[in-house]
Amino acid sequence: xxxxxxxxxxxxxxxxxxxxxxxxxxxxxxxxxxxxxxxxxxxxxxxxxxxxxxxxxxxxxxxxxxxxxxxxxxxxxxxxxxxxxxxxxxxxxxxxxxxxxxxxxxxxxxxxxxxxxxxxxxxxxxxxxxxxxxxxxxxxxxxxxxxxxxxxxxxxxxxxxxxxxxxxxxxxxxxxxxxxxxxxxxxxxxxxxxxxxxxxxxxxxxxxxxxxxxxxxxxxxxxxxxxxxxxxxxxxxxxxxxxxxxxxxxxxxxxxxxxxxxxxxxxxxxxxxxxxxxxxxxxxxxxxxxxxxxxxxxxxxxxxxxxxxxxxxxxxxxxxxxxxxxxxxxxxxxxxxxxxxxxxxxxxxxxxxxxxxxxxxxxxxxxxxxxxxxxxxxxxxxxxxxxxxxxxxxxxxxxxxxxxxxxxxxxxxxxxxxxxxxxxxxxxxxxxxxxxxxxxxxxxxxxxxxxxxxxxxxxxxxxxxxxxxxxxxxxxxxxxxxxxxxxxxxxxxxxxxxxxxxxxxxxxxxxxxxxxxxxxxxxxxxxxxxxxxxxxxxxxxxxxxxxxxxxxxxxxxxxxxxxxxxxxxxxxxxxxxxxxxxxxxxxxxxxxxxxxxxxxxxxxxxxxxxxxxxxxxxxxxxxxxxxxxx
Amino acid sequence: xxxxxxxxxxxxxxxxxxxxxxxxxxxxxxxxxxxxxxxxxxxxxxxxxxxxxxxxxxxxxxxxxxxxxxxxxxxxxxxxxxxxxxxxxxxxxxxxxxxxxxxxxxxxxxxxxxxxxxxxxxxxxxxxxxxxxxxxxxxxxxxxxxxxxxxxxxxxxxxxxxxxxxxxxxxxxxxxxxxxxxxxxxxxxxxxxxxxxxxxxxxxxxxxxxxxxxxxxxxxxxxxxxxxxxxxxxxxxxxxxxxxxxxxxxxxxxxxx
Ligand code: SF4
Ligand code: SF4
Numbered sequence: 001x002x003x004x005x006x007x008x009x010x011x012x013x014x015x016x017x018x019x020x021x022x023x024x025x026x027x028x029x030x031x032x033x034x035x036x037x038x039x040x041x042x043x044x045x046x047x048x049x050x051x052x053x054x055x056x057x058x059x060x061x062x063x064x065x066x067x068x069x070x071x072x073x074x075x076x077x078x079x080x081x082x083x084x085x086x087x088x089x090x091x092x093x094x095x096x097x098x099x100x101x102x103x104x105x106x107x108x109x110x111x112x113x114x115x116x117x118x119x120x121x122x123x124x125x126x127x128x129x130x131x132x133x134x135x136x137x138x139x140x141x142x143x144x145x146x147x148x149x150x151x152x153x154x155x156x157x158x159x160x161x162x163x164x165x166x167x168x169x170x171x172x173x174x175x176x177x178x179x180x181x182x183x184x185x186x187x188x189x190x191x192x193x194x195x196x197x198x199x200x201x202x203x204x205x206x207x208x209x210x211x212x213x214x215x216x217x218x219x220x221x222x223x224x225x226x227x228x229x230x231x232x233x234x235x236x237x238x239x240x241x242x243x244x245x246x247x248x249x250x251x252x253x254x255x256x257x258x259x260x261x262x263x264x265x266x267x268x269x270x271x272x273x274x275x276x277x278x279x280x281x282x283x284x285x286x287x288x289x290x291x292x293x294x295x296x297x298x299x300x301x302x303x304x305x306x307x308x309x310x311x312x313x314x315x316x317x318x319x320x321x322x323x324x325x326x327x328x329x330x331x332x333x334x335x336x337x338x339x340x341x342x343x344x345x346x347x348x349x350x351x352x353x354x355x356x357x358x359x360x361x362x363x364x365x366x367x368x369x370x371x372x373x374x375x376x377x378x379x380x381x382x383x384x385x386x387x388x389x390x391x392x393x394x395x396x397x398x399x400x401x402x403x404x405x406x407x408x409x410x411x412x413x414x415x416x417x418x419x420x421x422x423x424x425x426x427x428x429x430x431x432x433x434x435x436x437x438x439x440x441x442x443x444x445x446x447x448x449x450x451x452x453x454x455x456x457x458x459x460x461x462x463x464x465x466x467x468x469x470x471x472x473x474x475x476x477x478x479x480x481x482x483x484x485x486x487x488x489x490x491x492x493x494x495x496x497x498x499x500x501x502x503x504x505x506x507x508x509x510x511x512x513x514x515x516x517x518x519x520x521x522x523x524x525x526x527x528x529x530x531x532x533x534x535x536x537x538x539x540x541x542x543x544x545x546x547x548x549x550x551x552x553x554x555x556x557x558x559x560x561x562x563x564x565x566x567x568x569x570x571x572x573x574x575x576x577x578x579x580x581x582x583x584x585x586x587x588x589x590x591x592x593x594x595x596x597x598x599x600x601x602x603x604x605x606x607x608x609x610x611x612x613x614x615x616x617x618x619x620x621x622x623x624x625x626x627x628x629x630x
Numbered sequence: 631x632x633x634x635x636x637x638x639x640x641x642x643x644x645x646x647x648x649x650x651x652x653x654x655x656x657x658x659x660x661x662x663x664x665x666x667x668x669x670x671x672x673x674x675x676x677x678x679x680x681x682x683x684x685x686x687x688x689x690x691x692x693x694x695x696x697x698x699x700x701x702x703x704x705x706x707x708x709x710x711x712x713x714x715x716x717x718x719x720x721x722x723x724x725x726x727x728x729x730x731x732x733x734x735x736x737x738x739x740x741x742x743x744x745x746x747x748x749x750x751x752x753x754x755x756x757x758x759x760x761x762x763x764x765x766x767x768x769x770x771x772x773x774x775x776x777x778x779x780x781x782x783x784x785x786x787x788x789x790x791x792x793x794x795x796x797x798x799x800x801x802x803x804x805x806x807x808x809x810x811x812x813x814x815x816x817x818x819x820x821x822x823x824x825x826x827x828x829x830x831x832x833x834x835x836x837x838x839x840x841x842x843x844x845x846x847x848x849x850x851x852x853x854x855x856x857x858x859x860x861x862x863x864x865x866x867x868x869x870x871x872x873x874x875x876x877x878x879x880x881x882x883x884x885x886x887x
Binding site for chain 1: 644646647649651689690691793794795796797798799800801
């Protein structure tokens with residue numbers, strides 16, 4: 001079998017050259033601190049535990065992938081031993097047969113998954129993949145039969161010999177020689193990505209690693225304009241995309257037919273790295289309302305623009321809900337990339353659409369999103385005479401009111417929360433005029449300068465007072481104070497109000513409640529669930545007050561956004577539908593009479609849905625009702 | 631042929647926080663200038679070159695700004711006119727009035743007079759057609775009037791003009807400020823004033839008895855005519871009673887039982 005030996009040898013060499021060729025494009029990016037040794041040491045856990053957790057959410061795919069990837073990897077090593085180095089061992093030959101058979105069955109699963117055709121899966125090279133897998137498995141199965149002693153060996157120029165050689169050429173071309181360039185690229189780039197992950201801390205972390213990293217505002221260029229402005233390991237990440245479409249399926253903007261598809265976004269970013277990059281070879285769903293074929297880019301060409309690689313409407317459709325990040329089996333960080341791109345648009349071009357420039361200007365001039373006077377933050381509570389920390393000096397709970405204090409709907413939630421804290425005799429205080437906006441909105445819109453200014457001033461205020469912990473009813477405030485303020489020196493224990501209320505119920509600090517038998521479904525806020533992993537406390541409260549709790553199809557860490565995050569309500573990119581309408585439809589399907597929320601944005605977005613719909617109450621409001629009914 | 635467009639910009643003041651910012655109408659004038667095809671936009675300010683709010687204008691995309699250094703309270707008309715007459719721009723734009731200071735809206739008229747060029751007040755758009763400028767003037771209630779004038783000219787831009795673009799932090803940081811020392815007469819009248827927040831005048835009560843949304847829209851948009859009662863030739867105490875009853879009915883005063 002001399003020709004087969006040559007074939008394998010050549011393919012291995014070509015494969016190595018292709019891998020280097022492919023890796024070259026990642027190094028068009030910016031330097032990044034990467035600890036290779038640590039990444040390599042952790043690789044088995046990163047792959048078999050962290051990555052497997054995500055893949056296993058789709059059991060069919062997980063089984064399929066285990067057979068194909070496991071079968072292929074083992075088979076490839078054994079093939080090298082048996083056919084390249086000609087180690088004459090029946091045991092190895094038999095083992096090889098087993099793994100090739102496993103791989104063959106896996107390939108059948110791959111083919112079945114793609115038929116009938118599914119919108120989320122890409123065609124193109126991926127349609128060919130099951131047959132390439134099959135060719136590889138079949139070729140070496142046949143070639144190994146004589147070595148296992150099952151059939152007499154056949155000559156290279158016999159009919160079976162030529163069949164084996166042709167199949168092996170096909171299989172090895174796809175699976176070895178051109179692996180780093182075709183659909184199998186994900187295996188090579190994916191492994192490298194896990195080793196050099198830009199958010200290495202997320203691997204094995206107890207709660208999501210979701211805080212954005214501060215931008216150096218004195219850098220000569222702020223944010224990402226061209227592919228070469230990304231860190232090299234971000235470029236590597238884009239290359240790892242296997243086009244599985246899981247992100248596309250969960251994206252709220254895609255569901256409401258806004259012009260965004262996270263899968264195409266990552267593909268466009270990956271393709272923009274090549275000189276003369278375009279999307280002509282992309283064979284998946286496009287951005288809703290925009291056809292494939294209009295993207296043009298290159299390593300030092302602007303990514304965002306009309307006629308560039310990505311249209312600005314696509315960039316600004318994202319609600320930063322992290323559903324895509326949560327689902328992505330390749331652990332790609334879509335939101336980080338989107339924020340990097342937004343930072344350049346906001347800080348270097350001032351190109352932020354819709355009402356956002358107005359809101360940002362108000363933030364700079366008044367430290368509130370609505371342009372309200374800071375002194376009016378307590379107007380809604382004139383009758384509650386909330387204690388100020390500036391007069392008390394210290395307290396147990398510092399209540400952070402947030403922008404919700406200026407909004408009629410959310411004042412009702414805050415009122416309920418204050419009354420519950422009074423019932424529980426909590427020693428609390430508010431900042432009053434000293435509370436500035438956290439800057440969360442500015443940060444998601446890419447205006448890092450305004451965010452850092454607010455964060456620094458808030459951090460200085462917090463440093464003046466003594467309190468045990470901060471409580472807020474706004475998950476966006478919760479997220480920035482808890483995960484993003486420590487970078488500005490503000491390290492405090494921060495609780496979402498549902499976490500506090502759950503604690504108060506558990507330790508008996510709240511009065512008895514009367515059971516509320518209403519059928520209720522809970523809508524997880526992205527910034528509480530996916531950003532902070534807190535999906536238990538609100539449900540525990542609802543269960544404790546005895547509602548009949550039903551879950552929507554998407555809930556918990558896989559919940560769907562209300563459309564209110566990431567500044568989407570102010571950039572206001574039009575789609576065929578509205579995201580809150582899509583979400584409300586899912587709530588209606590449960591037959592619930594009440595949708596419980598835990599975020600001022602969710603409350604406003606969902607209450608804005610017209611037509612007959614369940615009522616919207618914050619968890620605090622429901623709890624107060626139950627307390628006062630008793 | 632590039633056309634020189636000078637935009638006079640001032641330091642504004644946010645109506646709620648009182649914080650210094652780009653003045654709204656002036657920012658709209660810059661926006662309008664930047665929208666003129668082939669315009670070479672130059673920003674000019676008379677006052678303190680160290681004022682951070684000036685950078686808000688640079689963040690809109692003009693690379694440089696000339697600041698005629700003088701005391702911020704001094705009268706800017708003479709230095710501005712002198713600078714403009716040596717620079718000779720074809721178009722001078724500015725907001726209709728400042729936010730702070732006298733707020734009289736007279737600066738554009740005085741500058742136009744000094745330059746001896748016509749002034750077009752309240753334009754919301756401008757485009758060039760050869761040696762002429764074609765403009766839309768904004769009138770109350772959303773009406774527009776189309777005007778044309780030959781260059782050079784001075785025009786003012788009201789707050790109803792298109793919203794200004796966002797000021798980009800990076801551009802604001804990189805923009806340069808050229809300082810030119812000028813002598814300006816102190817504004818003595820102004821020095822004698824004390825400034826305080828304006829008080830909103832109470833609104834007239836409008837009773838809306840609308841059955842449908844269409845009625846409500848009509849009630850808001852139409853000029854109210856012939857509403858209420860006209861009482862004539864009443865004895866004073868009966869007239870007083872009628873007014874009192876009206877105030878009670880409106881809930882403005884409470885009748886003692
Ligand atoms: S963060 Fe949410 S809205 Fe943005 S691309 Fe991902 S799934 Fe879509
Ligand atoms: S970005 Fe991730 S989830 Fe989306 S298609 Fe690529 S691999 Fe799949």
